[in-house]
Amino acid sequence: ELSTRSINFAAYHTLDTIYSWMDSLVAQHPGLVTKEEVGRSYEGRPMYVLKFSTGSDRPAIWIDTGIHAREWVSQATGVWTANKIATDYGSDASLTSLLNSMDLYLLIVANPDGYVYTHTRDRMWRKTRSVNPGSACRGVDPNRNWDAGFGGPGASTNPCSDSYHGPAAHSEVEVKNVVDLITSHGNFKSFISVHAYSQLLMYPYGYSCSHVPDQPELDSVGRAAAQKLASLYGTSYRVGNICNIIYPASGGSIDWSYDAGIKYSFALELRDTGRYGFLLPASQIVPTASETWLALKHIMEHVRDHPY
Amino acid sequence: QRLFVGDQVIRINAESEEQIQLLQALETQEEWELEFWRRPVSTGLPVDVRVPRGSLEPVRSYLLAHDLPFSVLISNLQELLNEEKAEMERNQKL
Numbered sequence: 001e002l003s004t005r006s007i008n009f010a011a012y013h014t015l016d017t018i019y020s021w022m023d024s025l026v027a028q029h030p031g032l033v034t035k036e037e038v039g040r041s042y043e044g045r046p047m048y049v050l051k052f053s054t055g056s057d058r059p060a061i062w063i064d065t066g067i068h069a070r071e072w073v074s075q076a077t078g079v080w081t082a083n084k085i086a087t088d089y090g091s092d093a094s095l096t097s098l099l100n101s102m103d104l105y106l107l108i109v110a111n112p113d114g115y116v117y118t119h120t121r122d123r124m125w126r127k128t129r130s131v132n133p134g135s136a137c138r139g140v141d142p143n144r145n146w147d148a149g150f151g152g153p154g155a156s157t158n159p160c161s162d163s164y165h166g167p168a169a170h171s172e173v174e175v176k177n178v179v180d181l182i183t184s185h186g187n188f189k190s191f192i193s194v195h196a197y198s199q200l201l202m203y204p205y206g207y208s209c210s211h212v213p214d215q216p217e218l219d220s221v222g223r224a225a226a227q228k229l230a231s232l233y234g235t236s237y238r239v240g241n242i243c244n245i246i247y248p249a250s251g252g253s254i255d256w257s258y259d260a261g262i263k264y265s266f267a268l269e270l271r272d273t274g275r276y277g278f279l280l281p282a283s284q285i286v287p288t289a290s291e292t293w294l295a296l297k298h299i300m301e302h303v304r305d306h307p308y
Numbered sequence: 309q310r311l312f313v314g315d316q317v318i319r320i321n322a323e324s325e326e327q328i329q330l331l332q333a334l335e336t337q338e339e340w341e342l343e344f345w346r347r348p349v350s351t352g353l354p355v356d357v358r359v360p361r362g363s364l365e366p367v368r369s370y371l372l373a374h375d376l377p378f379s380v381l382i383s384n385l386q387e388l389l390n391e392e393k394a395e396m397e398r399n400q401k402l
Binding site: 011275 | 309345349381392402
């Protein structure tokens with residue numbers, strides 16, 4: 001029932017279904033895909049990353065989807081993308097060469113507690129589900145919790161706010177798990193976080209409006225990726241650094257990864273039809289994922305072709 | 309389960325820096341319990357706000373009073389949530 005052949009990619013799924021489906025993907029592509037537990041969430045749920053690898057000791061690319069729980073098209077895009085990578089390996093020459101030289105890590109549900117909460121209690125939940133001592137409000141914005149200008153502009157000190165940064169950098173175990181994996185691995189060359197909705201392709205910084213040293217290259221890569229994305233359905237993205245094209249936002253994941261030495265750090269905000277906000281109809285998952293794939297692939301190819 | 313019956317999501321297209329500031333003032337207005345899905349930043353980006361049913365009238369009055377152009381993105385959030393839930397249930401059965 002849950003084989004990769006029968007899962008409906010044009011549907012939203014629960015955490016359990018996604019996790020079970022991961023097992024079937026691994027079973028069907030044993031020489032390519034493994035499912036690794038990165039750690040546990042605040043409420044004790046496992047956090048699984050899919051690792052696509054054809055060798056050992058390789059540089060790697062990181063992609064996470066759905067750090068904000070309610071942005072469901074992100075997690076759904078992650079599922080579709082994982083399947084795309086597994087099925088295209090061996091037939092798509094460019095992807096094959098990429099995976100023959102680099103590993104790819106895909107964290108489909110970066111905030112499992114929040115995701116389950118959106119399915120069971122509050123569809124509009126964004127944050128983690130950790131208890132904030134002294135407050136009736138729960139949760140921290142996991143994209144304000146990274147050690148990158150932590151506690152600076154664009155993050156709230158109020159535990160009831162949707163952009164609450166938390167008591168300390170990496171206080172959220174969901175963030176800490178990723179930080180520990182990236183740090184201990186030590187050879188990630190790209191870090192991509194996928195959000196929804198706003199149609200943006202961004203690079204660091206969010207905690208500062210000053211340009212990063214690699215701004216010209218990141219901007220050029222981002223613009224080319226956005227062009228590729230638009231080539232499928234004409235979906236138009238704005239490209240730039242977080243601070244200038246949205247607003248100052250401290251404690252973000254890609255600011256941390258860039259400052260940790262991962263040059264090719266990007267964040268995407270997926271499709272917005274202007275009618276549904278976070279409730280993009282499931283019929284649009286596959287078109288969204290398909291166009292996003294073109295941008296992701298362009299970035300990954302650039303990373304492969306520009307070792308540093 | 310939290311319900312959003314009658315809540316609307318309104319899209320506001322600010323046309324000047326002054327209008328952005330008026331919207332930013334709304335962000336600090338706690339009484340209306342607004343939830344900004346997209347915050348007021350610049351005139352180039354639309355602002356999306358979820359407005360609870362009970363706050364619809366004062367918010368509309370505020371927008372009209374300040375000539376802030378807006379449209380209704382989602383007229384009843386709960387209806388959309390119900391449709392999504394029904395679709396998921398159908399899909400699970402399949």
